[in-house]
């Protein structure tokens with residue numbers, strides 16, 4: 001059974017040893033895709049998981065001892081980063097900044113529709129391109145929702161004094 005890497009046994013550690021979060025299982029192929037080439041020889045035949053905790057520096061951990069941290073990744077990991085450079089869709093290259101710019105100017109974002117259209121057309125490869133191994137669309141939708149709410153809050157704050165003036 002040496003080559004059967006995805007089969008879990010009773011002793012398998014499913015939690016990240018750094019933060020205790022239960023990680024999402026990822027394919028070895030995903031780990032190979034994201035780990036910098038100088039660390040590739042450490043990618044063993046362990047069953048790997050992705051730690052999605054934003055504060056935790058560990059990105060991938062094996063069920064025995066291997067750990068890979070954010071500094072050992074080729075790209076910025078969306079789940080661990082904040083700010084406009086944060087990737088929200090790895091397949092089509094959208095960042096949080098792209099969504100913010102649209103939302104600030106138009107109040108909405110076309111990115112979720114664009115991404116779901118491309119997924120329907122079979123042009124995504126999230127399970128490998130996204131470090132979390134999950135489909136990008138969930139994170140795209142969450143980010144657009146948060147940025148839209150942030151814009152509404154900031155508009156209310158700037159409108160309040162003007163409303164007070166008009167009421168008098």
Ligand SMILES: [Zn+2]
Nearest residue numbers: 016019051056
């Ligand atoms: Zn962790």
